[in-house]
Amino acid sequence: MILAAALLALPVVAGLGAYWLPSARVRMGLLLGTAALHLAGCLAAWRLPCGPASGDWLGLDALGLIVLTVASAVFLAVAVGSRAFLAAHAQRGERVFAGCLFGFLGAATLVAESQHLALMWIGMEATTLAMAPLVFHSRTRRSLEAVWKYLLLSSVGIGLALFGTFFLAAAQGAGRPLILGDLVLHAASLQPGLLRAAFVFLLVGYGTKMGLAPLHAWKPDTYGEAPAPVAALMAGALTSCAFLGLARVTQVMVAAHQFAFVRPPLLALGLASLVVSAGFMVWQTDLRRLFAYSSVEHMGLLAIALGIGGAGMFGAALHIVGNGLVKAAMFLAVGNVILLSKTSESGGTRGLLRRAPWTSVLLVLGLFAVTGSPPFALFVSEFAILGAAFHAGLAWLALVIVVLFTIVFVAMARVLLRVVYTAPEPGASVLAERPALVAGPALLVGAVLLLGLHVPAPLRAVLADAARALGGNAP
Amino acid sequence: MRPVHELLLMLVVLTDFWVLGTGRLSSTIRAAACQGALLAMLPLALYRDASPHMLALAAGTLLVKAFWLPRLLTRAIREATDRREVEPLLGFNMSLVLGAVAVAVAFSISPGLPIPGLRSDLLVPVALSTVMIGLIVLTTRRKAVTQVVGYLVLENGIYVFGLSQAERVPFLVDVGVLLDVFAGVFVMGIVVFHMNRAFDSLDTSNFAELEE
Numbered sequence: 236m237i238l239a240a241a242l243l244a245l246p247v248v249a250g251l252g253a254y255w256l257p258s259a260r261v262r263m264g265l266l267l268g269t270a271a272l273h274l275a276g277c278l279a280a281w282r283l284p285c286g287p288a289s290g291d292w293l294g295l296d297a298l299g300l301i302v303l304t305v306a307s308a309v310f311l312a313v314a315v316g317s318r319a320f321l322a323a324h325a326q327r328g329e330r331v332f333a334g335c336l337f338g339f340l341g342a343a344t345l346v347a348e349s350q351h352l353a354l355m356w357i358g359m360e361a362t363t364l365a366m367a368p369l370v371f372h373s374r375t376r377r378s379l380e381a382v383w384k385y386l387l388l389s390s391v392g393i394g395l396a397l398f399g400t401f402f403l404a405a406a407q408g409a410g411r412p413l414i415l416g417d418l419v420l421h422a423a424s425l426q427p428g429l430l431r432a433a434f435v436f437l438l439v440g441y442g443t444k445m446g447l448a449p450l451h452a453w454k455p456d457t458y459g460e461a462p463a464p465v466a467a468l469m470a471g472a473l474t475s476c477a478f479l480g481l482a483r484v485t486q487v488m489v490a491a492h493q494f495a496f497v498r499p500p501l502l503a504l505g506l507a508s509l510v511v512s513a514g515f516m517v518w519q520t521d522l523r524r525l526f527a528y529s530s531v532e533h534m535g536l537l538a539i540a541l542g543i544g545g546a547g548m549f550g551a552a553l554h555i556v557g558n559g560l561v562k563a564a565m566f567l568a569v570g571n572v573i574l575l576s577k578t579s580e581s582g583g584t585r586g587l588l589r590r591a592p593w594t595s596v597l598l599v600l601g602l603f604a605v606t607g608s609p610p611f612a613l614f615v616s617e618f619a620i621l622g623a624a625f626h627a628g629l630a631w632l633a634l635v636i637v638v639l640f641t642i643v644f645v646a647m648a649r650v651l652l653r654v655v656y657t658a659p660e661p662g663a664s665v666l667a668e669r670p671a672l673v674a675g676p677a678l679l680v681g682a683v684l685l686l687g688l689h690v691p692a693p694l695r696a697v698l699a700d701a702a703r704a705l706g707g708n709a710p
Numbered sequence: 711m712r713p714v715h716e717l718l719l720m721l722v723v724l725t726d727f728w729v730l731g732t733g734r735l736s737s738t739i740r741a742a743a744c745q746g747a748l749l750a751m752l753p754l755a756l757y758r759d760a761s762p763h764m765l766a767l768a769a770g771t772l773l774v775k776a777f778w779l780p781r782l783l784t785r786a787i788r789e790a791t792d793r794r795e796v797e798p799l800l801g802f803n804m805s806l807v808l809g810a811v812a813v814a815v816a817f818s819i820s821p822g823l824p825i826p827g828l829r830s831d832l833l834v835p836v837a838l839s840t841v842m843i844g845l846i847v848l849t850t851r852r853k854a855v856t857q858v859v860g861y862l863v864l865e866n867g868i869y870v871f872g873l874s875q876a877e878r879v880p881f882l883v884d885v886g887v888l889l890d891v892f893a894g895v896f897v898m899g900i901v902v903f904h905m906n907r908a909f910d911s912l913d914t915s916n917f918a919e920l921e922e
Contacts, residue, residue: 353879371901383854383901383914390861391848398841398868404879405825412879426824 238285239293242276242303243344245269250337259329263318266333270311273340277307281693290411292351297700298486301552302479303347305559308682309471310340312675316464316567319671323574331368338365339468346476352413352483356393356400359444359480362473363389369465370457381453381460388443388453396440396480402433403487415483422490430488431496437484438500444477445534447504448511455515458527459579463570466523470530471563475555478537482551482705485541489706494544501542502632508535513639516646522569522579525650526562529605532643533558539636540620541705543627548707550619552698553690557612557683561604564679568597571673572654575666581650586659591666593673595655597680602651604683606644612686619710715755719832722748722870723813726843729863730809731802735855739783742859745866746775753873756829767876771869779862786902787855800850812842825874833874840867852914854902 249269256262280295281304287294295303317336321329342365345358363386371382403413408424410417418425439450446454458466488497512532519525533554540551569579571594576584588595604611617640624633666672690698699709725748728741750772753764798805816838825834844864848857872879 367901371904374904379901379904383905386901387848387857387861391845391864394861394864394868398871401868401872401875401879404875407878408826426826428822428824432823 236285236288236291236294238276238280238283239295239348242273242280243293243341243348245273245276246337246340246344250334250341253337254330254334259321262329262333263321266314266336267311267318269337270307270314270340273344274304274307274311277304280304281697287350287416289416290414292354292414293348294350295348296350296704297697298479298482298552298704299347299349300697301555301701302475303344305475305556306340306343306347306472308679309468309559309563310336310343312563312567312679313464313468313471315671315675316467316570319574319669320462320464320570328372332372335365335369336468339369339472343472343476346479350415352400352403352415352418355480355483356397359396359441359476360393362476363393363444366465366469366473369468370461372462372465373460375460378460381456385453385457388450392440392443392450394440395436395443399433399436399438399440399484402429402436403484406430406433415486418487419490422487422492425487425491427491427493430491430493434484434488434493434497435500438481438497438504441477441480441484442504442538445474445481445538446477446508446531447534447538448508448531451508451511451531454531455524455527458530458566459521459524463523463566463573463579466527467563467566467570470526470566471559474530474534474562475559478534478555481538482541486705489544494706498542498544501538502629505535505537505539505542506632506635508532508538509636509639513642513646516643519646520581520650522572522581522650522654523566524579525647526565526569526605529565529643529647530562532639533562533605536617536620536636539632540623543620543623543629543632544705545623545626545707546702546710547620547623547627548702548705549698549709550616550623551705552701553612553619553686554616556694557604557616557686560679561601561611561613561683564597564676564683565601565605567676567679568594568601571666571668572598574672575664581654584654585657586663587655589659589665590663591668593668593677594666597673597676598651599655600680600684601676602647604680604687606647607640608644610684610687612683612690615687615690622710623707713755713830715752715830716832718748718752718755719830719836719870722752722836722866723839726840726863727806727809729847729859730805730843733802735787735853736784738856738859739780739787742783742862743776743780745863746777746779747772749775749866749869752870753876756833756873757876775862775866783855783858783902798851800846805846805850808846809839809843812846813839815839816842827878828874833870837867837871837874840864840870842867854905854914857914858902 249265253262253265285295339362342358342361346355349355349358367382367386370385371378406426406429410421443450485497508531512528516528537551537554540547571591572584573579575591607613607617621633702709725741725745729738732738750768754768757764817835820835841864844860844867847860851857
């Protein structure tokens with residue numbers, strides 16, 4: 236509990252301090268230090284017991300711990316990448332940039348630690364707001380359009396999620412209001428009609444924030460216009476937080492024996508996300524938009540996993556880890572491509588292998604990781620989800636998913652390999668790949684590779700805990 | 711003689727239709743301000759309780775929803791040359807009809823919702839119709855300011871629904887609503903301001919560069 240409170244206070248205090256610092260160098264140093272300390276605290280939380288006591292508003296259960304650790308690891312890599320990004324843009328708007336990053340870390344920590352669902356909602360709202368100035372960093376017309384779409388759709392989504400939270404409170408017959416543990420414990424006393432209404436609003440609300448089709452319209456534009464480190468943070472950490480919101484309400488529904496009600500909408504939105512993203516990726520030539528659709532695809536898969544249940548819940552928990560880390564790595568690597576050729580359009584970059592070899596290797600490894608090829612972690616999680624689908628008698632679903640994955644793989648390989656394995660134009664510039672530019676994404680991809688080869692016992696135990704909380708089991 | 715809170719709730723629906731039916735941006739903002747003032751009085755009338763919590767909630771709502779946000783929006787349109795809604799995606803008459811349908815739907819489904827602790831039968835149908843009318847405004851109008859007002863109306867509907875649970879769920883929730891509106895529109899206000907500068911207009915149909 237003390238550790239949980241300290242992790243929440245750290246970014247808030249450091250952020251306030253950073254805002255008053257006169258020097259940009261010191262501020263970025265403080266950002267890196269805070270990020271490293273936060274990650275260290277998260278890792279300590281794996282060793283110390285800091286689960287929520289009954290009635291606590293803050294505490295780290297298995298699922299919260301997983302999401303918080305992913306967000307924290309992604310944040311550290313993004314903090315490193317932001318320094319390079321700001322250095323390349325003459326530090327313009329650096330104070331606001333750093334302030335919003337601190338704000339996001341605080342808000343994401345609040346989401347992951349909240350055991351009170353209204354408190355979690357406040358954290359979710361704060362993550363949305365903290366991101367808006369970051370998306371608008373370049374101050375162009377296109378980024379203005381992107382931030383407008385993002386704010387409008389996210390705000391409506393978050394508004395409907397609040398509506399759903401109120402319905403949940405109204406459905407409650409016994410226990411302290413909106414405390415997750417009490418909701419699960421007294422699930423039998425929840426009024427079924429109001430509970431179902433609550434689920435629908437929360438699914439639409441948090442689904443918008445996850446970017447599930449058909450509520451994903453903001454995602455390609457926002458990821459396409461935001462600075463690359465910001466897109467990395469959104470695809471790696473923000474969407475994981477939104478997934479946590481959906482997982483929490485699913486947990487309550489499962490406890491109230493409403494799983495039969497939640498399955499069809501979860502599968503439908505998930506499948507729609509897979510179909511839409513695969514369809515749009517076939518025509519996509521912009522790297523950032525390509526990975527944005529990939530994010531829609533993986534959020535869809537997570538929704539499907541929640542809808543399948545059983546070992547699918549274990550798969551979802553592992554998939555959150557793999558997807559968060561690799562997606563952040565890919566956007567950071569694309570950021571390097573943008574540093575080199577000022578665009579993420581695939582037509583604007585040729586011969587990347589010669590001009591930025593490390594980034595090229597990362598992009599190719601990432602291609603295999605993100606499409607769920609062995610031996611990366613996403614293969615293990617997707618395998619678990621597909622296996623659970625067969626087990627649940629949804630073989631048709633598994634087959635459809637495999638077909639769509641194949642389309643996605645071909646679409647991504649076509650674009651990425653053309654950027655990497657072509658002859659560079661004569662006299663094309665070469666990127667000076669300083670360690671700061673490649674260390675972050677390299678460590679993230681490395682972690683995804685290691686987790687694919689071997690899931691350590693403590694992680695496996697926590698994943699199984701999370702799966703059990705969602706009414707599932709470990710495979 | 712009907713109780714005061716029922717009168718207030720009916721006036722809330724009336725302001726919904728004011729927003730739906732008007733084409734002048736300044737009038738839209740005034741409607742939102744009036745609705746904010748009505749919502750500020752609602753908790754006092756509903757609970758007839760002058761506890762510090764209720765007074766603070768009323769004062770905060772009045773300050774944010776009736777004065778501060780409308781002023782922000784008024785400032786955003788001050789420099790705009792064109793202060794009328796241009797060809798909404800749905801005509802004004804059509805959207806009024808749609809609003810009426812929304813109210814009818816809200817009143818017909820509300821009795822079926824077994825919501826505990828209700829002080830008034832009107833609370834839930836008014837909340838639902840306000841949410842739906844907010845969504846209609848948000849999706850069918852083109853001016854950024856009108857879309858923000860639509861979002862405000864949507865939030866107001868959620869606020870009315872939240873009031874029905876104010877006794878059962880402690881005060882964090884009201885703070886959450888205020889915070890949400892406060893910060894959400896604060897940021898939206900900034901965006902609207904920049905939009906004015908960048909496009910010389912608040913018309914979101916200028917936003918066509920990112921179409922697929």
